[in-house]
Amino acid sequence: MRKNSIKNTRINGEVQRELSMLISREIKDPRIHPMTSVVAVDVAPDLKSAKVYISVLGDEQAQKSTLVGLRSAAPYMRGQLAKTINLRNTPELIFVIDQSIEYGVNMSHLIHEVTKDLPNDEEETEEAEDEELEEEEAEEETSEDSRLE
Structure with missing residues (x-):
């Protein structure tokens, strides 16, 4: 299977949707910040692993504690994914903090600072x-x- 095949793209979207619902509705870990969202999912072509990019609205401490909470809940979420998504292999979940939103806000702020002097x-x-x-x-x-x- 090619990396960006249509099937892989569909699987990425489906896994992202299911994980978003699991995190918001079923996971009750106090370490996980309530404003946590799944930004993107990248499932490997062999379906063995999936990188889950998350965004946490909060400070760095909230991001770290959310990441720890999600990593501890990963086996449970993998089991739930196996029940809801019919795949040959259920991917191992690897959680990563997505910095793109923070980077975009920072760049926007820098552009504003430069243009206000012009x-x-x-x-x-x-x-x-x-x-x-x-x-x-x-x-x-x-x-x-x-x-x-």
Whole structure:
């Protein structure tokens, strides 16, 4: 099976959906932060393992404790997956904190910091466009006058 085959993509989505429901409804571990979401799942082509990318809304301590709680609940979740998803092999779950959202927020903040120091180019652009329109209108009037003569 190719890594990005249609079947593998479907399995990734199904495992992600089931894990999201398990984490939000069935797992009652106090270490797992209530605002934990499954961002993506990458099941290996041989179905032996699955990397589960999670996002935790909270500080670094909440992320670490959630990761510990999920790792301890992984065998239970694997068993539940085996019951709900009909696969030849039920993948071993490997939980990883997804930093992409935090990275995106940080980049957005940096872009905002850089652009706030720059002069406002929109006003200058609008003024330049107005001047160009006035020049074009003046040229059109001049060409119409020369045709009439």
